[in-house]
Amino acid sequence: MHLTEKEEAAEILRISGVKADNCMQCGKCSAACPAGAKMDILPHRFVWELMNGRVNNLAASNTLWQCLSCFTCSARCPRGVDPAKLIEAVRLSVIRKQGENRLNVDELPAEIDEMMPQQALVSALRKYNK
Template identity: 40%
Template sequence: MDMRLQISPGMLRSEFVSKITELSGQDINLCYQCGKCSAGCPMSFVMDLLPNQIIHSVQLGLTEDVIRSRTPWLCASCLVCTVRCPKGIDIASVMEAVRQISLRKSEDFIDLAGLERGTLAELPAIALVSGFRKLTG
């Protein structure tokens, strides 16, 4: 199987990249992949894409990879990445922008009606709130 990644000018200048830039107010193209954000992230051990990989994927316009990633939802908004970035990129704001774009797509990531009472009682409140926001937004 050919695993090469095809990058096109359209992907690099996609609406997704513009929207992330607009919502976060960050110039993600300043990132030079030093990895300092990921090295300090307290949630990196459960992330499928590390914070620097999210930034890199946004740079490349890999919309689906970013939207499908669990990382923005596991981000604790602690700002460690933001203060560590030598390029002054507010990575936490980029994570928030990804969450906003994802919610606006109104896709079903949580089927609230299908969850059992016991599961509902144990879920983090923010997971339920995000589900409700999708249904009411």
């Protein structure tokens, strides 16, 4: 089924469970973001686009791949919005459309395996093994 951009934005909001309408665009998420300098769309802007039913430019943004999933934005948000979850939801929607993009634990280089926090490994597996 083909979704319009607006429907897709609504679907992202639904599956993420984030209430973007609680956002008052104070920008604290962006101000706190350690990767913000490298993002083309800052977290507060990311939330704003979804609130207004736009998702196409988000899917094409480098924000998806610059976000560290450190959740600082979510921790600092005075309205409990959780921008990290929204970024994750868009990221997943992009990855899922690509299909074959799976993570193979055996192919991970040993040194990465050593340094990788367990939580990151688990979330990577969850992300890639649909």
